[in-house]
Amino acid sequence: xxxxxxxxxxxxxxxxxxxxxxxxxxxxxxxxxxxxxxxxxxxxxxxxxxxxxxxxxxxxxxxxxxxxxxxxxxxxxxxxxxxxxxxxxxxxxxxxxxxxxxxxxxxxxxxxxxxxxxxxxxxxxxxxxxxxxxxxxxxxxxxxxxxxxxxxxxxxxxxxxxxxxxxxxxxxxxxxxxxxxxxxxxxxxxxxxxxxxxxxxxxxxxxxxxxxxxxxx
Amino acid sequence: xxxxxxxxxxxxxxxxxxxxxxxxxxxxxxxxxxxxxxxxxxxxxxxxxxxxxxxxxxxxxxxxxxxxxxxxxxxxxxxxxxxxxxxxxxxxxxxxxxxxxxxxxxxxxxxxxxxxxxxxxxxxxxxxxxxxxxxxxxxxxxxxxxxxxxxxxxxxxxxxxxxxxxxxxxxxxxxxxxxxxxxxxxxxxxxxxxxxxxxxxxxxxxxxxxxxxxxx
Numbered sequence: 001x002x003x004x005x006x007x008x009x010x011x012x013x014x015x016x017x018x019x020x021x022x023x024x025x026x027x028x029x030x031x032x033x034x035x036x037x038x039x040x041x042x043x044x045x046x047x048x049x050x051x052x053x054x055x056x057x058x059x060x061x062x063x064x065x066x067x068x069x070x071x072x073x074x075x076x077x078x079x080x081x082x083x084x085x086x087x088x089x090x091x092x093x094x095x096x097x098x099x100x101x102x103x104x105x106x107x108x109x110x111x112x113x114x115x116x117x118x119x120x121x122x123x124x125x126x127x128x129x130x131x132x133x134x135x136x137x138x139x140x141x142x143x144x145x146x147x148x149x150x151x152x153x154x155x156x157x158x159x160x161x162x163x164x165x166x167x168x169x170x171x172x173x174x175x176x177x178x179x180x181x182x183x184x185x186x187x188x189x190x191x192x193x194x195x196x197x198x199x200x201x202x203x204x205x206x207x208x209x210x211x212x213x214x215x216x217x
Numbered sequence: 218x219x220x221x222x223x224x225x226x227x228x229x230x231x232x233x234x235x236x237x238x239x240x241x242x243x244x245x246x247x248x249x250x251x252x253x254x255x256x257x258x259x260x261x262x263x264x265x266x267x268x269x270x271x272x273x274x275x276x277x278x279x280x281x282x283x284x285x286x287x288x289x290x291x292x293x294x295x296x297x298x299x300x301x302x303x304x305x306x307x308x309x310x311x312x313x314x315x316x317x318x319x320x321x322x323x324x325x326x327x328x329x330x331x332x333x334x335x336x337x338x339x340x341x342x343x344x345x346x347x348x349x350x351x352x353x354x355x356x357x358x359x360x361x362x363x364x365x366x367x368x369x370x371x372x373x374x375x376x377x378x379x380x381x382x383x384x385x386x387x388x389x390x391x392x393x394x395x396x397x398x399x400x401x402x403x404x405x406x407x408x409x410x411x412x413x414x415x416x417x418x419x420x421x422x423x424x425x426x427x428x429x430x431x432x433x
Contacts, residue, residue: 075396080218
């Protein structure tokens with residue numbers, strides 16, 4: 001049976017980790033949404049060099065482990081004179097990595113809007129930016145929301161690697177508690193439950209949205 | 218930064234050896250995940266009462282947990298209740314548990330993509346349910362399953378790097394060993410290791426894309 005005294009005695013540390021995990025995930029979600037949107041625009045804009053930059057970024061980052069990005073920022077950048085805390089390095093690593101996936105999701109959403117819509121908007125006198133803003137994006141956002149939700153779930157899960165740079169999130173607090181109490185099994189189960197408290201409602205929400213939005217089309 | 222020192226032949230051979238371990242561990246894990254995930258996905262597709270609900274809950278739980286936690290759990294927590302595995306097997310088991318959940322979803326949606334009329338036709342021509350699954354549904358579903366399975370293998374190759382936390386001697390671990398000798402090696406080595414991952418994974422993603430086009 002699980003030892004709940006471990007949970008109650010260390011509740012402040014669990015909560016501290018829980019809050020940090022939520023905070024870092026939100027922070028990285030917002031920044032990777034901004035970066036991802038810019039990259040998606042780079043990839044579809046009618047300017048070739050921008051297409052290449054966007055394409056290279058997305059393909060390269062998607063195909064390497066997030067851990068190497070984190071190590072590069074945390075241990076590689078100090079060699080070049082840039083020293084960051086574990087929390088900052090971790091947030092940047094999550095952002096750099098997730099932005100590539102978000103860019104793809106946004107691009108796929110925009111591409112899914114039929115070409116005729118662009119042509120109709122352009123021929124009714126809207127310019128490229130107006131067409132994007134008033135016609136394409138409102139339709140694309142419906143397609144993009146469920147994959148964005150999935151990326152947020154991945155962010156929460158991926159934030160666990162921040163324990164390696166001692167960023168104070170849930171996994172790290174779990175490691176700390178288990179090394180202090182010499183109890184591993186129960187502590188990890190409680191850590192798992194805290195993660196599920198965040199990810200399960202998110203995944204149910206994404207499922208609901210997928211079904212709901214599919215119906216509205 | 219010391220590119221020449223970092224890229225000495227000894228180091229490159231050491232990194233390749235690490236990558237070989239990464240590929241081996243990922244291959245063994247995807248093999249087991251395919252068997253377990255195939256079984257779980259099929260049982261859920263067939264809607265076996267009770268069992269399919271239990272499996273649905275398990276799949277959701279595993280899919281929503283960080284892989285790192287599962288690796289820590291297998292290597293550090295299980296010995297506490299008397300179950301102890303070597304580093305290699307801990308990595309394989311953790312990766313297999315996580316990937317099986319992912320693969321089972323791929324298998325299930327692949328099977329679901331086969332038109333229900335096919336099952337009715339199979340059953341009414343006298344095949345049993347299992348025969349219908351095996352001879353009619355699976356061959357049609359498998360074509361849709363292959364591209365996402367290849368993508369999953371890419372994720373697995375990337376995820377294997379997490380086993381660095383239990384000192385599995387894979388690519389990331391070998392990179393860390395070299396980096397520990399001289400801080401001027403860190404940037405060159407990480408650049409090189411990134412390119413190694415990129416080349417293999419990008420090639421695989423092109424394969425997945427080509428297969429996807431074929432299916433459509």
